Amino acid sequence: MNWQLQLLGDHALVFSVEEKMSEEIISKMIALKKNIEAFHFDFIKELIPSYHTLTLVYDIELFYGSEIAKENNDSITDFGNALLTAFNSAATNVESVSSIKNLKSNNDLSEKKSFIELEKIIRIPVCYDERLGIDLENIVLKNKISVEEIIKIHSEETYLVYCLGFLPGFAYMGKVRESIQIARHASPRKEVAAGSVGIAGMQTGIYPMNSPGGWQIIGRTPLKIFDHNPAILGKLEAGNQIQFYPISFSEFEKLNEY
Amino acid sequence: MAIKIIKKGISDTIQDIGRYGYQHLGIQANGYLDYLSARLANTILGNPTKSPVFEIHFPASSFTFTKSYIICISGANFVPVLNEKSIALDTAIEVKENDTLQFLKPIEGRISYIAIQGKIKEEAWLDSHSYFANSIQKDDQFEWEARPTMNKKMLPGNETITSLIINEIRSHVFSTSPLHFIPGPAWKDLTHESQKVFLSTGYHIGMQANRMGYPLKGALLQLSKPNQYLSAAVTRGTLQLLPNGELMVLMADHQTIGGYANLGQIILVDLPRLAQASNQTSIHFKETSIETAHKLYQQIEKKFIHRS
Numbered sequence: 001m002n003w004q005l006q007l008l009g010d011h012a013l014v015f016s017v018e019e020k021m022s023e024e025i026i027s028k029m030i031a032l033k034k035n036i037e038a039f040h041f042d043f044i045k046e047l048i049p050s051y052h053t054l055t056l057v058y059d060i061e062l063f064y065g066s067e068i069a070k071e072n073n074d075s076i077t078d079f080g081n082a083l084l085t086a087f088n089s090a091a092t093n094v095e096s097v098s099s100i101k102n103l104k105s106n107n108d109l110s111e112k113k114s115f116i117e118l119e120k121i122i123r124i125p126v127c128y129d130e131r132l133g134i135d136l137e138n139i140v141l142k143n144k145i146s147v148e149e150i151i152k153i154h155s156e157e158t159y160l161v162y163c164l165g166f167l168p169g170f171a172y173m174g175k176v177r178e179s180i181q182i183a184r185h186a187s188p189r190k191e192v193a194a195g196s197v198g199i200a201g202m203q204t205g206i207y208p209m210n211s212p213g214g215w216q217i218i219g220r221t222p223l224k225i226f227d228h229n230p231a232i233l234g235k236l237e238a239g240n241q242i243q244f245y246p247i248s249f250s251e252f253e254k255l256n257e258y
Numbered sequence: 259m260a261i262k263i264i265k266k267g268i269s270d271t272i273q274d275i276g277r278y279g280y281q282h283l284g285i286q287a288n289g290y291l292d293y294l295s296a297r298l299a300n301t302i303l304g305n306p307t308k309s310p311v312f313e314i315h316f317p318a319s320s321f322t323f324t325k326s327y328i329i330c331i332s333g334a335n336f337v338p339v340l341n342e343k344s345i346a347l348d349t350a351i352e353v354k355e356n357d358t359l360q361f362l363k364p365i366e367g368r369i370s371y372i373a374i375q376g377k378i379k380e381e382a383w384l385d386s387h388s389y390f391a392n393s394i395q396k397d398d399q400f401e402w403e404a405r406p407t408m409n410k411k412m413l414p415g416n417e418t419i420t421s422l423i424i425n426e427i428r429s430h431v432f433s434t435s436p437l438h439f440i441p442g443p444a445w446k447d448l449t450h451e452s453q454k455v456f457l458s459t460g461y462h463i464g465m466q467a468n469r470m471g472y473p474l475k476g477a478l479l480q481l482s483k484p485n486q487y488l489s490a491a492v493t494r495g496t497l498q499l500l501p502n503g504e505l506m507v508l509m510a511d512h513q514t515i516g517g518y519a520n521l522g523q524i525i526l527v528d529l530p531r532l533a534q535a536s537n538q539t540s541i542h543f544k545e546t547s548i549e550t551a552h553k554l555y556q557q558i559e560k561k562f563i564h565r566s
Contacts, residue, residue: 007548009493010555050489053488053490217336234283
């Protein structure tokens with residue numbers, strides 16, 4: 001896999017590989033993220049994985065004030081390359097990391113291991129009742145498939161979270177099987193209810209809060225997947241594995257956290 | 259409470275430097291549109307540089323104070339009046355109980371900042387008072403805890419920053435020289451012709467500009483491949499090419515990721531200049547290097563630090 005390092009303006013870097021939506025690639029991004037986090041550099045403000053990229057946002061002043069900047073010719077690009085070298089060395093179990101001194105990468109965080117140790121599957125209840133799955137009918141008509149089959153196919157698959165965005169806690173998950181794929185609405189709804197589970201092409205996702213939205217809604221989860229309480233926040237992160245399981249309308253009402 | 263909104267503006271908010279460390283959860287950074295003017299107002303009052311301030315657009319909110327404060331207004335000139343008497347920008351001003359602050363007319367710039375000396379009495383969410391979904395409504399009330407030592411310390415004669423430096427910052431923020439940008443991942447996907455057009459023609463800010471993004475009107479640009487990318491993280495200042503060939507600059511309330519062609523980023527010190535530009539300003543772009551961008555950033559930082 002060929003790593004690329006690119007500047008994203010004057011306060012971020014992007015590590016990327018071939019542009020592809022794959023389990024192997026996103027787990028590699030998560031592994032690199034963990035590897036970089038283990039160094040605890042105070043000038044790194046964000047590490048944001050998304051599909052085939054990991055974006056590092058940094059503070060310019062803190063970077064130039066750091067020891068590691070001096071070791072890397074006061075160059076953020078050299079620093080980025082040193083991180084990649086350290087990561088690749090950790091992955092191949094090489095002990096010495098010349099460009100990042102005193103900071104031995106933990107082998108538990110190497111890309112080899114975390115690739116195998118995909119995190120445990122998070123199970124999320126969904127009520128696919130047509131009172132909540134307001135676009136099920138569209139898929140039935142367009143894809144010539146029954147509601148029962150849509151539910152079976154959607155809840156059988158294990159999905160991977162490729163990134164979060166759009167709203168706090170909104171996870172883009174895939175891949176949805178072809179027989180239930182459907183394009184998003186041509187013009188978005190003014191308001192989609194919090195907890196709504198939707199499909200857009202090969203991706204599925206959950207609206208964490210009431211919001212405008214264009215995804216085709218097939219059901220609703222009673223569980224809050226995002227909470228403003230700082231101790232809780234988002235339940236989903238890139239690299240997580242998700243499986244949905246069907247519940248009845250009365251179970252939905254019982255469990256409803258919204 | 260001590261500061262009351264008596265008239266609602268079009269989209270006024272409380273902003274600080276923003277919230278970092280949560281974008282992997284889809285939580286936006288938010289924060290000042292023009293960090294330099296906000297910082298100027300805070301610096302003049304002796305506040306910590308990243309403190310929350312009122313960020314005001316025109317037509318602006320009107321305020322009544324129910325307690326004395328020392329305030330400072332920086333950034334755009336909307337002709338601020340205190341009890342109908344005009345007051346100066348970039349100056350510490352004492353306001354008293356029952357004083358009313360209004361803004362009459364947009365003369366220069368888009369965004370004005372009101373800093374209040376002391377500390378806001380409001381709980382932060384994840385270390386920041388900025389939040390994309392909160393805008394200031396009529397009858398909202400805010401309170402600042404004035405510093406016990408406040409008194410007249412920051413009033414004229416006791417400045418924390420020289421007028422020379424204030425002028426330097428202002429002339430940078432309101433300068434119309436080209437905006438520096440660093441080419442991004444999709445710059446190479448622009449046709450050669452479009453690269454030339456982008457570097458040589460002027461753009462102006464469209465009517466739909468808001469805290470999420472500023473659309474740029476001007477020559478349409480073309481990619482040599484379909485405008486379809488897997489979403490990746492974006493930053494403030496990102497120049498996104500939309501499928502119709504128009505440009506959108508992502509601003510402080512941008513979403514954490516984006517799937518349109520990422521042509522490049524306006525450098526941090528030049529973002530306040532775009533933020534403050536009028537719809538009539540002709541905006542030009544100039545390619546720069548990371549080294550120059552960091553040098554320019556540090557030059558401005560030094561102005562604030564080596565004040566005397």
